[in-house]
Amino acid sequence: ETGVTQTPRHLVMGMTNKKSLKCEQHLGHNAMYWYKQSAKKPLELMFVYSLEERVENNSVPSRFSPECPNSSHLFLHLHTLQPEDSALYLCASSQVEREEETQYFGPGTRLLVL
Amino acid sequence: LAKTTQPISMDSYEGQEVNITCSHNNIATNDYITWYQQFPSQGPRFIIQGYKTKVTNEVASLFIPADRKSSTLSLPRVSLSDTAVYYCLVGDRGNDYKLSFGAGTTVTVRA
Numbered sequence: 001e002t003g004v005t006q007t008p009r010h011l012v013m014g015m016t017n018k019k020s021l022k023c024e025q026h027l028g029h030n031a032m033y034w035y036k037q038s039a040k041k042p043l044e045l046m047f048v049y050s051l052e053e054r055v056e057n058n059s060v061p062s063r064f065s066p067e068c069p070n071s072s073h074l075f076l077h078l079h080t081l082q083p084e085d086s087a088l089y090l091c092a093s094s095q096v097e098r099e100e101e102t103q104y105f106g107p108g109t110r111l112l113v114l
Numbered sequence: 115l116a117k118t119t120q121p122i123s124m125d126s127y128e129g130q131e132v133n134i135t136c137s138h139n140n141i142a143t144n145d146y147i148t149w150y151q152q153f154p155s156q157g158p159r160f161i162i163q164g165y166k167t168k169v170t171n172e173v174a175s176l177f178i179p180a181d182r183k184s185s186t187l188s189l190p191r192v193s194l195s196d197t198a199v200y201y202c203l204v205g206d207r208g209n210d211y212k213l214s215f216g217a218g219t220t221v222t223v224r225a
Contacts, residue, residue, distance in 0.1 A: 002157065002159070004157070041217075042217050042218070043158070043201070088155070090157050090158075091157075092157070102148065102160050102163060103160070104160065105150075105157030105158045105159070106157050107155075107156055107157050108155070108156065108157050110155065
């Protein structure tokens with residue numbers, strides 16, 4: 001266990017549904033991340049919350065909406081997704097005061113959009 | 115943004131040493147080099163990190179030449195459980211968190 005949990009582990013949704021992915025970190029870190037991992041593609045950084053500041057990848061569609069109510073919890077709200085959004089969504093956390101960047105990943109949510 | 119290039123796959127046998135080289139020609143002064151291991155349907159797991167020269171821990175060694183344009187992850191005496199995808203990561207938090215994951219190297223260890 002890495003100290004980062006994600007729920008649900010698997011999700012099947014239609015294109016008109018609205019769902020949310022949840023991530024919780026128990027490491028006392030102050031930064032959290034969402035990544036997308038599609039088959040045979042590099043991990044894609046979607047969003048970062050660090051010290052209450054949000055940094056995002058401008059190529060991420062608006063149908064993905066992150067929320068970070070506190071330093072331990074992170075959500076990814078999904079609405080009107082497309083089949084190409086089917087992927088493994090990974091959450092990670094880190095401690096930003098450290099010079100080196102070491103991220104701890106959760107197990108991921110396997111998303112299938114029908 | 116330092117792009118990384120790794121071999122797509124590597125095969126090995128139990129007990130052998132596996133060396134995976136990652137190219138990062140455009141690495142910036144403040145960038146660290148980090149390697150992660152990922153098993154199917156799991157999140158990546160941190161293996162080792164370095165800035166220059168050589169770093170060693172209980173699972174691997176990381177060799178970084180003086181120009182830092184490449185790095186080599188060395189896995190000593192691999193076992194079947196080392197079969198996984200290995201990612202080379204180069205980045206710096208100061209650069210808007212634009213961390214660059216490589217495409218990953220699938221290492222297959224055979225008996």
